[in-house]
Amino acid sequence: MxxxxxxxxxxxxxxxxxxxxxxxxxxxxxxxxxxxxxxxxxxxxxxxxxxxxxxxxxxxxxxxxxxxxxxxxxxxxFLIWFGNTKLFNFSGRKLNELEKVFDEILNSFPAKISNDNWVPNLHNIERWWCGHTLPIVAALRSEIVEKVGEPQDDPYSNLIWICFCRLIIETSSAAFNHVSMSFKGGVTKFEVHQIQSLFGSIFENVLASARKPLKGxxxxxxxxxxxxxxxxxxxxxxxxxxxxxxxxxxxxxxxxxxxxxxxxxxxxxxxxxxxxxxxxxxxxxxxxxxxxxxxxxxxxxxxxxxxxxxxxxxxxxxxxxxxxxxxxxxxxxxxxxxxxxxxxxxxxxxxxxxxxxxxxxxxxxxxxxxxxxxxxxxxxxxxxxxxxxxxxxxxxxxxxxxxxxxx
Ligand SMILES: C[S@@+](CC[C@H](N)C(=O)[O-])C[C@H]1O[C@@H](n2cnc3c(N)ncnc32)[C@H](O)[C@@H]1O
CATH class of the missing domain: 3.40.50.150 (Vaccinia Virus protein VP39)
Incomplete structure (x- = not known):
């Protein structure tokens, strides 16, 4: 080297x-x-x-x-779960089926928006997502659970969860300018259509790379x-x-x-x-x-x-x-x-x-x-x-x- x-x-x-x-x-x-x-x-x-x-x-x-x-x-x-999904050789046919499930989630979750959905017990959650964005993200989570269940051993549904992880971080006030994660000045307000569009593009991106076969x-x-x-x-x-x-x-x-x-x-x-x-x-x-x-x-x-x-x-x-x-x-x-x-x-x-x-x-x-x-x-x-x-x-x-x- x-x-x-x-x-x-x-x-x-x-x-x-x-x-x-x-x-x-x-x-x-x-x-x-x-x-x-x-x-x-x-x-x-x-x-x-x-x-x-x-x-x-x-x-x-x-x-x-x-x-x-x-x-x-x-x-x-979490890293073991994430790593094993990242290292999985996905089948193209099953990814096509997953795409359909994803589209259903994307279109149906807005009907779930309310203040009753589960949100995590994360300290000062309002510092991460504003009161407008949080119920939208929580509704999306609840719809994912309904369609594919909680994160588990199935690498295909885990792909949707990985996209959800990307979405929550991209809609949050987390900043990555330092070695450790910190907060940006304020929280950004996201509308439903913006979350749909962002989630859609994250999935497209993740799916394209998941389609690439791995040799070892x-x-x-x-x-x-x-x-x-x-x-x-x-x-x-x-x-x-x-x-x-x-x-x-x-x-x-x-x-x-x-x-x-x-x-x-x-x-x-x-x-x-x-x-x-x-x-x-x-x-x-x-x-x-x-x-x-x-x-x-x-x-x-x-x-x-x-x-x-x-x-x-x-x-x-x-x-x-x-x-x-x-x-x-x-x-x-x-x-x-x-x-x-x-x-x-x-x-x-x-x-x-x-x-x-x-x-x-x-x-x-x-x-x-x-x-x-x-x-x-x-x-x-x-x-x-x-x-x-x-x-x-x-x-x-x-x-x-x-x-x-x-x-
Ligand atoms: C510097 S990070 C590795 C980053 C990795 N090279 C990558 O590219 O993502 C160190 C990792 O060691 C793990 N770790 C810490 N203590 C450990 C232990 N006792 N046994 C196994 N893993 C441990 C942490 O959970 C963390 O994921």
Whole structure:
């Protein structure tokens, strides 16, 4: 891979938005198709790829578009559901039938508009959709449920739900100018005909990409990457992934509009529980539990312990909590690297895309800490390349940390 030290939008999720299935739903921390294609092209033919942090299944989709096979893991049930739909090989005939169901929904939902339809228990919902738009979107949801049921395992009806997710985000006040989702200045009022037209064009777009056959096969499994388990006894030749970064971003927070509207989340307390399982999770209860967290006896890189010590001594009122956050993040990643070893073919290659971060001006060098963890665990040929600069002012980069497992 070429070394890049400038900011490059072609190496971020922005590059993916117009690339068929890759653009179905937006997740800011998704990585770029271009970067993944470069890495997949290094995988030996007929070998299996593993992505232990699937997210929106970018690795899996790139792999099967290039005729390879892949297994993916995630712990977020919405992303597992979404990823498996994105990776499905659809039949043209069944998609034609789905088109008819979609047209019925589009024409019949306005008759359902009232204030009685179910709306999610999303905090400050009026900040997302105004009092005019919300009942229209809720009526559409209720009509979808009547025609195809709630989101489930049927990939065809899931396509309609994915379009609904796109619609709710495009009609909301969510803004994507930052790494984390934020709010625009105000909410926009949408009329019924505008929602119909928008929903129609989203479906057209999703359908066109769903019609494109995929060459390989990939699935997303619900597996906690801190204790990897094997799937069908497969051993992997190439791990291509982008784990969470130690930057306090919460995937549950980013995904909450989708997760509430699709009923993958119902209460704020569930969000905290889910985020506690996520590496680097930091939402609600996940942060309060950190106060009582302590690592078990494992040899961890000295450079990590030094960074935690410096954060602890920084004098900020939250320094103890942040030091523990960083400690736990790299401890969890260490457990991941350790459990991964059982699933690798001798000679397997690892490529981990990760960013560094700073806490109170103290640098947390993820690349160097990963390198040391890998070394302690017996990986070889460890090296790092800079993929891009993430921020014009601060020294924030994205790295590709690579290694080999020789058994
Ligand atoms: C940076 S995102 C991956 C983005 C992905 N490369 C894409 O293009 O969409 C990291 C993912 O790791 C998942 N994750 C966090 N902790 C995990 C764990 N313990 N086990 C499995 N997946 C986890 C999160 O749910 C999130 O989807």
């Amino acid at each position: 070429t070394k890049h030290t400038e900011q490059r939008s072609d190496y971020t999720f922005k590059y993916n938005t117009k690339l068929g299935r890759h653009g179905w739903l937006r997740l800011t921390p998704a990585y770029s198709v271009k970067l993944v294609q470069e890495l997949v092209s290094e995988t030996p033919k007929n070998a299996f790829i593993l992505d232990p942090f699937s997210g929106t299944a970018t690795t899996g989709l790139c792999a099967i578009e290039m005729g390879m096979s892949a297994h993916l893991c995630d712990i977020n049930p 096969k990939a699935v997303v499994n619900s597996i906690d990457s801190r204790c990897m388990t094997d799937v069908d006894n497969i051993r992997y030749a190439h791990v291509i992934t982008s784990p969470p970064y130690p930057n306090r971003m919460s995937y549950i927070r980013e995904l909450r509009p989708y997760m509430y509207w699709t009923k993958f989340l119902d209460k704020a307390s569930e969000a905290g529980e889910l985020d506690w399982k996520a590496i680097g999770g930091t939402w609600g209860i996940a942060t309060s539990r950190l106060k009582d967290w302590a690592p078990s006896e494992v040899e961890l890189p000295k450079i990590l312990l030094n960074s935690c010590e410096a954060i602890l001594n920084s004098g900020d009122k939250n320094s103890e909590l942040m030091a523990r956050y960083v400690h736990k993040y790299f401890y969890d990643m260490h457990l991941h690297f350790a459990s991964l070893r059982n699933l690798l073919e001798p000679g397997a290659k690892l490529d981990y895309i990760v960013g560094n971060s700073t806490f109170y001006g103290i640098h947390v060098d993820s690349d160097k800490i990963y390198e040391k963890s890998l070394e302690i665990l017996g990986y070889t040929n460890i090296s790092t390349t800079i993929v891009r600069k993430r921020n014009s002012k601060k020294e924030l980069y994205e790295f590709c940390v690579s290694a080999r497992w020789n058994g």
